Amino acid sequence: MKLAIVGATGLVGTELLKVLAERQFPLTELLPVASAKSVGQLVHFLGKDYPVVSMDDAIAARPDIAIFSAGGSVSKEHAPRFAAVGTTVVDNSSAWRMDPTKKLVVPEINASTLTADDKIIANPNCSTIQMVVALNDLHKAYGLQRIVVSTYQSVTGTGKKAVDQLLEERAGQVASNPAYPYPIDLNVLPHIDVFEENGYTKEEMKMVHETKKIMGDSNIQVTATCVRIPVMGGHSEALNVQFHKEFALNEVRAILHDTAGVELVDEPSQNRYPMPKDSHGRDAVLVGRLRRDETQPCTLNMWVVADNLRKGAATNAVQIAEYLVANKLVG
Ligand code: 2RA
Numbered sequence: 510m511k512l513a514i515v516g517a518t519g520l521v522g523t524e525l526l527k528v529l530a531e532r533q534f535p536l537t538e539l540l541p542v543a544s545a546k547s548v549g550q551l552v553h554f555l556g557k558d559y560p561v562v563s564m565d566d567a568i569a570a571r572p573d574i575a576i577f578s579a580g581g582s583v584s585k586e587h588a589p590r591f592a593a594v595g596t597t598v599v600d601n602s603s604a605w606r607m608d609p610t611k612k613l614v615v616p617e618i619n620a621s622t623l624t625a626d627d628k629i630i631a632n633p634n635c636s637t638i639q640m641v642v643a644l645n646d647l648h649k650a651y652g653l654q655r656i657v658v659s660t661y662q663s664v665t666g667t668g669k670k671a672v673d674q675l676l677e678e679r680a681g682q683v684a685s686n687p688a689y690p691y692p693i694d695l696n697v698l699p700h701i702d703v704f705e706e707n708g709y710t711k712e713e714m715k716m717v718h719e720t721k722k723i724m725g726d727s728n729i730q731v732t733a734t735c736v737r738i739p740v741m742g743g744h745s746e747a748l749n750v751q752f753h754k755e756f757a758l759n760e761v762r763a764i765l766h767d768t769a770g771v772e773l774v775d776e777p778s779q780n781r782y783p784m785p786k787d788s789h790g791r792d793a794v795l796v797g798r799l800r801r802d803e804t805q806p807c808t809l810n811m812w813v814v815a816d817n818l819r820k821g822a823a824t825n826a827v828q829i830a831e832y833l834v835a836n837k838l839v840g
Contacts, residue, residue: 510536510840511572512830513596515587516579517541517552517561520668521601524823525576526554528792532827535834542567542575564590572596573840574833576826592628597839599630599826603711606631606719613722616828617769618645623829625838630829635821636660636712636735636744637719642794642820643813644750646768647761648724651752651807655730658716661738661745662701663785664693666817675739689737698737710735742789743816751808758801761809765796770820775799783814791816792824 512534516522518541529536541552543561551558567575568590575591577584577600584604591598605611612622613631615638623630633641640658647653664671671688678684678694689698702711709717713733721727765773774783775797783795798812815821833839 510534510574510834511538511540511570512536513540513542513567513570513572513575513591515542515564515567515575515577515583516601518543518547518550519578520665520672521578521818521822524818525578525826526552528819528823528827530555532831534827534831538570538572540567540570540572543579567591568594568596574599574830576830577601578822578826588629595628597628597630597833599632599829601632601822601826603634603715604631605629606633606715607722613719614829615641615645615723615825616832617642618723619725620829620832623832623836623838627838632822632826632829633719633723634712634715635666635815635817636662636746637716637723638821638825639744639794639813639815639817640716640746640748641720641723642770642815643748643765643768643796643811645724646764647750647752647756647809648726648729650760650764651754651756653724653726653729653750654753654807655751656720656732657749658731658733659747660701660712660716660733660735661697661740661747662712662735663740663742663744663817664688664737665741666701666744666821667737672741675741679739693737693739696739699734701735701737709733740785742785742787743814743818744821745783745785746813748811748813749802749808750811751802751805753807755807756809758799761799765799770794771796773797783812785814785816788814788816790819792820794820 581604674684712735772793802808
């Protein structure tokens with residue numbers, strides 16, 4: 510299995526290599542791809558050093574799978590070039606997510622829709638992935654009607670520049686190359702990605718549109734407020750979820766206990782609840798703070814935390830690649 514990683518030197522690219530190694534993905538050849546200035550730079554993987562190659566050389570090598578994490582414009586331009594030589598692309602950017610001809614996949618939910626004809630597959634946004642993983646089985650049991658979500662997103666979602674800004678500010682320095690228009694340390698920014706005409710940010714609208722597509726139900730109503738906070742371990746989300754059917758809390762617990770990809774962390778009397786420091790470096794979506802919203806029927810409050818670089822990006826993409834290999838849809 511020949512695998513290309515486009516964006517191999519970024520935060521998600523580095524996490525992809527970690528996850529591929531941890532999960533012993535059956536690759537026979539690795540093609541790390543990064544910007545022209547990085548060509549020749551060595552990437553260490555499973556005890557071997559691999560030179561970064563150019564996009565053209567990677568395409569010419571005709572890899573079976575190319576996992577992209579290099580931004581939307583790179584994906585728009587080069588994913589079709591890989592697909593044209595028979596490579597199956599799994600793309601972490603937003604470039605293809607809402608394209609009606611492309612699948613938007615969270616393996617626990619809709620991997621079964623994939624076929625060998627899918628040559629460009631979109632990985633959802635990190636804040637969407639953890640939310641739909643937590644809600645998928647509850648949706649099957651009670652029917653999602655409306656989700657009000659507030660996110661508390663790690664600076665790692667922005668990238669290395671934002672991590673550097675936080676660390677410099679934390680060390681009492683003025684950020685040398687800030688990622689944000691304001692200080693992020695001891696602050697929060699209700700601004701992730703760009704503002705749209707309707708007053709929401711692109712990040713907030715991704716949660717609205719992607720949720721409907723992944724769950725296959727355009728009637729699910731979602732409204733979001735996405736906020737950047739000075740943490741590193743993962744994204745946290747407060748969900749207020751209205752279902753069509755009434756539920757019992759103990760039944761909700763039982764369903765979440767058995768939901769693929771979810772770990773229930775909910776013992777407030779023991780001060781046990783999900784926190785980014787506990788999700789960091791793990792693939793589980795941690796769910797806790799379950800309580801009924803007494804202000805309206807069929808409505809549940811919950812708290813969801815996951816490492817946005819792992820299940821929110823790298824692990825979800827590798828799980829898609831594993832599904833493709835296991836079901837002989839590539840190679
Ligand atoms: C963020 N979800 O957290 C976006 C992109 N990774 O910035």
